[in-house]
Amino acid sequence: MPLLEVDELSISFNQYSKGFKKSDLKVIQNLTMSIDKGEVVAVVGSSGSGKSLLAHAILGILPSNANISGTIKYDGDELTQKKRTDMQGDEIALVPQSVNFLDPLMKTGAQVRLAAKKKDAIGAQRRVFDQYHLDRNAEKLYPFQLSGGMTRRVLVSTAVISEAKVIIADEPTPGLDPVVVKEALSSIRELADNGSAVMLITHDIGSALSIADKIAVFYAGTTVEIATVKDFYGKGEALRHPYSKALWRALPQNEFLPIPGSQPEAHALPNGCLFEPRCAFATAQCSREMPAVKTVRGGMVRCFHAT
């Protein structure tokens, strides 16, 4: 049984435009995915595809104008707001996308200790800092005194010390030098090897492939494919969705072929398949209906024509 299970999740925002006409902006549609213990599932997709919103929905921190449908389950039970309060937030931890999640007025050591589960918070914090190559002096620094790489390691430390069973790392490596990226990624892999279920959110498919077990490909607020890392090779012949194949082929180390067109915006979504306007294989059915999720060769795909 998966530790975290998202089923047919949809999220929209109430918007009031001119003349007080209320409209509903759909940002996530019928999104389905799951993560097992010990597994890293990477969520890849371009900017605005709904990656951070998925993380925020799981953590129950969406803004109040969000409407949610579908279910999110943790260890078999639906994650209601009450269940989240009962768990006191220590089963699911976020490595946030923005350093703004750190308190600028609090020294990093004290901040990380707040998340500690053990009684000996200082000991636990020092062990985690050692593990992530943050020296003794680092605990006395304020967030603004940290380098980019140190900030990332402090953020990861917060998740590690919480001993959370589900860890969601939202874009943990932007703007870091390659050595630090590698280090941050391997520390995320370690979390899974120690038994956590990890969601790695990134727009960098290369990073995702280096540590993940599965890749969930997002497009315009839904999962178009979930494939194992082994399916990413050659010209993408083992992949199931035209968008995943195109993403793979667009990598510099592959054919570097750009995908014509752009991801539709939330206020102008197509009626049928969200990828239809850019798809070379689209038929009349694709412009009429959104394809349901199906299993093809052991992977999940949302395409009428996948074989």
Ligand SMILES: Nc1ncnc2c1ncn2[C@@H]1O[C@H](COP(=O)(O)OP(=O)(O)OP(=O)(O)O)[C@@H](O)[C@H]1O
């Ligand atoms: N509070 C909000 N009200 C209305 N729309 C929102 C709100 N928050 C996010 N959105 C919209 O939802 C969509 C998905 O946003 P999200 O932050 O999840 O994207 P992302 O995949 O994480 O992108 P990035 O790679 O840039 O971090 C975007 O189009 C965004 O503009």
Ligand code: NI
């Ligand atoms: Ni994001």
